[in-house]
Amino acid sequence: MSGSRRLEPLPITGAGVVTPLGHGLAAFWHALLAGVSGISAIERFPVHDLRVGRGGEIKTVPPVGLSEADNGRFRGDRATRFLVAAAAEALRGAGLPRPWPEADRVAVVVGTALGGIDDAAAAVAGRGGLRTLAGALYDGPARRLARWLGARGPVLTVASACASGATSLGVAAELLRAGRADLVVAGGVDVLCRFVQRGFDVLRSLTRDEVRPFDRCRSGLLLGEGAGLVVLERPAFAVARGAGRPLGYLRGHGSTVDGVHVTAPDPEGRGLERAVRLALAEAGLGPDAVDLVSAHGTGTVANDRVEVAVLKRVLGRRAYQVPVNSIKAHLGHTMGAAATLEAIMCLLAARHGVVPPTLNYREPDPECDLDCVPNQPRAHQTRMSLSTSLGFGGCNAALVLEAP
Amino acid sequence: MSVALAVAEAPAPDLRAVGVVSAPGDGSLDGAGLTVVPTPCRDGERFRRATRECVLAVAAVDAALTRAGLGPSWVAGEETGLVYATAAAYAGANRAFLEDGQTGTLHFPYTSPTAVPGEVTIEYGIRGAYLSLMGGATATLEGLWQAARWLDDGRAARVVLVAVEVFHEVHDLWTRARGLYEPPLVEGAACAVLEPGREGCLRWASAPASAGAVAATLDRVTAGRRPGFVGSSAGARLGRAEARWLAAAGLGADRRPGERLACGPLAALEAALTAGAPRPWLLTGAWRGDYGALLWE
Numbered sequence: 224m225s226g227s228r229r230l231e232p233l234p235i236t237g238a239g240v241v242t243p244l245g246h247g248l249a250a251f252w253h254a255l256l257a258g259v260s261g262i263s264a265i266e267r268f269p270v271h272d273l274r275v276g277r278g279g280e281i282k283t284v285p286p287v288g289l290s291e292a293d294n295g296r297f298r299g300d301r302a303t304r305f306l307v308a309a310a311a312e313a314l315r316g317a318g319l320p321r322p323w324p325e326a327d328r329v330a331v332v333v334g335t336a337l338g339g340i341d342d343a344a345a346a347v348a349g350r351g352g353l354r355t356l357a358g359a360l361y362d363g364p365a366r367r368l369a370r371w372l373g374a375r376g377p378v379l380t381v382a383s384a385c386a387s388g389a390t391s392l393g394v395a396a397e398l399l400r401a402g403r404a405d406l407v408v409a410g411g412v413d414v415l416c417r418f419v420q421r422g423f424d425v426l427r428s429l430t431r432d433e434v435r436p437f438d439r440c441r442s443g444l445l446l447g448e449g450a451g452l453v454v455l456e457r458p459a460f461a462v463a464r465g466a467g468r469p470l471g472y473l474r475g476h477g478s479t480v481d482g483v484h485v486t487a488p489d490p491e492g493r494g495l496e497r498a499v500r501l502a503l504a505e506a507g508l509g510p511d512a513v514d515l516v517s518a519h520g521t522g523t524v525a526n527d528r529v530e531v532a533v534l535k536r537v538l539g540r541r542a543y544q545v546p547v548n549s550i551k552a553h554l555g556h557t558m559g560a561a562a563t564l565e566a567i568m569c570l571l572a573a574r575h576g577v578v579p580p581t582l583n584y585r586e587p588d589p590e591c592d593l594d595c596v597p598n599q600p601r602a603h604q605t606r607m608s609l610s611t612s613l614g615f616g617g618c619n620a621a622l623v624l625e626a627p
Numbered sequence: 628m629s630v631a632l633a634v635a636e637a638p639a640p641d642l643r644a645v646g647v648v649s650a651p652g653d654g655s656l657d658g659a660g661l662t663v664v665p666t667p668c669r670d671g672e673r674f675r676r677a678t679r680e681c682v683l684a685v686a687a688v689d690a691a692l693t694r695a696g697l698g699p700s701w702v703a704g705e706e707t708g709l710v711y712a713t714a715a716a717y718a719g720a721n722r723a724f725l726e727d728g729q730t731g732t733l734h735f736p737y738t739s740p741t742a743v744p745g746e747v748t749i750e751y752g753i754r755g756a757y758l759s760l761m762g763g764a765t766a767t768l769e770g771l772w773q774a775a776r777w778l779d780d781g782r783a784a785r786v787v788l789v790a791v792e793v794f795h796e797v798h799d800l801w802t803r804a805r806g807l808y809e810p811p812l813v814e815g816a817a818c819a820v821l822e823p824g825r826e827g828c829l830r831w832a833s834a835p836a837s838a839g840a841v842a843a844t845l846d847r848v849t850a851g852r853r854p855g856f857v858g859s860s861a862g863a864r865l866g867r868a869e870a871r872w873l874a875a876a877g878l879g880a881d882r883r884p885g886e887r888l889a890c891g892p893l894a895a896l897e898a899a900l901t902a903g904a905p906r907p908w909l910l911t912g913a914w915r916g917d918y919g920a921l922l923w924e
Contacts, residue, residue: 327632327633327834328633336739338761340721343718343721343722343725344725346800346803347721347722347725347726347800352803353803353804353806353807356800356803356804356807357804357806357807357915359718359800360714360715360761361715361717361740361761362714362761362762362915366915375834375835376633377769377833378917379760379762379766379769380760380761380762381758381759381760381761382739382740382741382759382760382761383741383757383758383759384739384741390757390758390759394758394773397773397776401635401637401776402633402635403633403635404633418721418724418725418738421724421735422724422735422738423735425732425735426732426735426736477756478756478757478758479705479754479755479756479757480709480744480745480748480753480754480755480757481748481754482748482749482751482752482753482754483749484745484749485736485737485742485745485746485749486736493705493754494754497705497754497755501756501782614741615736615739615741615742615745616736616739616740616741616742616743616744616745616748617741617745617748617749618741618745618757618759619757
């Protein structure tokens with residue numbers, strides 16, 4: 224098996240986010256640096272019977288900037304509204320009109336852990352017609368986004384649980400490199416709902432404390448919701464259409480499975496290690512090239528321990544020299560959106576020369592003894608970032624991103 | 628509307644094995660328009676709590692390996708990639724949890740589509756490249772193409788592609804959703820095991836469906852090559868446009884009764900293999916307004 228297959232970097236020409244910290248890149252970035260927490264008491268659905276009733280809930284669904292014609296036709300669910308708002312920002316940033324005239328060359332790849340779960344709940348309760356039933360499927364939000372975009376190229380939905388938002392970018396890269404599209408709107412989305420809150424509550428994965436990634440007293444995660452999308456383009460296409468300076472480049476991607484447990488990560492992190500090695504190989508880079516790690520960093524005992532061990536194995540001494548942050552204490556775990564939001568954070572960190580902190584860090588854990596940028600942002604020049612993700616079913620993914 | 632189709636090419640993989648788990652007398656559908664596949668028995672604690680779709684997926688991999696005379700260890704390790712495709716195998720598990728009925732503490736993880744590939748990887752020790760695509764027949768065809776890319780560029784030395792569809796637990800919802808498919812529904816699980824091929828090419832294209840798009844897709848994908856086998860999962864509506872194109876080319880298609888969604892293309896592959904049909908094989912599929920065709924030289 225080939226160890227290295229260095230591929231052409233793909234420009235990321237636009238990005239858009241919808242998060243509990245605010246909508247839009249500017250609000251997201253400023254809140255990350257300011258150490259704002261998007262965690263609050265959940266208001267949208269009943270939580271009185273659950274152990275934990277807090278999460279990164281978005282209180283106001285963003286206006287999606289629909290045209291008059293859209294307003295007559297658009298009936299998106301919550302996930303789709305998040306996606307459309309993120310896509311509108313990403314297109315603006317990329318300087319692209321909607322619809323792009325060559326719609327057959329525009330693809331959509333969305334990663335999600337829950338798909339159209341709100342519509343699924345309605346359908347199971349006997350509400351809604353065919354539109355609701357169609358929206359209830361996992362590929363409902365991606366298809367609605369494609370319709371809004373006017374995209375007529377491939378429309379794919381990737382479901383690798385909480386690693387979905389990284390794998391979707393890898394699949395988008397595949398479409399571009401194979402010449403199947405000129406540009407791809409790709410990323411992840413998930414909504415916070417009773418279904419998933421109750422599920423994680425039952426599993427006792429949610430903390431009653433704050434989320435404390437890499438802290439010795441970490442006791443679990445809190446969920447969040449949101450969407451992150453990027454516009455990825457074929458380099459020649461971006462040049463030909465006169466695209467501006469990109470936000471950055473996607474250099475490498477790896478997605479793997481563990482084959483160990485349906486929920487827990489492999490205690491040795493073999494799948495994650497392989498995903499990271501695949502991503503670095505695709506980028507044609509060694510560990511010394513990495514100068515920022517955006518960790519999955521959920522704040523569970525097992526996840527953070529495994530991730531740190533993997534980073535030490537793959538990066539060697541470099542693991543101790545680079546900042547390794549987690550933004551899940553800011554946002555909660557936004558599931559399918561998480562990896563894309565973290566990738567966008569990496570690009571913004573490179574642009575601004577600052578790394579957002581890992582919040583709520585109090586007590587060092589000898590097993591997580593890396594530089595996790597505790598509580599305060601740090602000035603740091605980032606050229607090459609590594610972002611790692613894990614999910615139910617033994618899913619792992621890694622991305623390598625480069626500053627422009 | 629004109630169709631600017633991109634035909635994606637990859638070196639054709641070698642089809643080492645196909646396994647299909649379907650209902651006895653597959654094709655004789657019951658009065659409710661649903662064929663339910665019996666759940667195979669599996670030993671072990673894991674399989675007591677695993678959902679039906681997980682057990683069926685494992686059985687499909689078993690069937691493929693058995694057919695090829697291979698042991699389970701043959702697919703173990705990080706050189707084996709896994710691709711999973713389904714339109715809605717997760718729906719029953721989701722419903723059970725939504726309705727808060729008899730689900731135990733450990734049921735929630737099985738509401739995730741990743742539970743199925745998760746159980747497959749645990750059973751066989753697969754630890755390589757991974758992709759899980761949500762959709763019907765076109766997702767499976769997309770998965771075949773992605774697998775061919777992995778085999779070509781060395782991301783995997785072999786790929787296990789699994790598709791599962793179960794409907795019984797949510798049949799009432801599917802009945803309400805008849806606009807999305809053409810009944811009857813046929814449950815099943817299927818698995819293809821792929822290795823790097825020595826010659827030929829895989830040609831794949833998909834497009835938003837219309838009669839014009841079907842013909843354009845078939846024109847572009849076949850590019851004058853005459854398939855030795857045509858396996859159609861296009862459904863009746865698009866199948867009519869497809870049948871016109873095939874008739875004009877003097878070709879017929881293997882069309883199995885019933886809607887198998889993601890399992891359709893793998894069931895067609897099994898038919899091609901069983902019939903000893905010469906390549907190229909042409910596999911087609913449709914899902915939610917998309918039509919796709921894949922030519923396997």
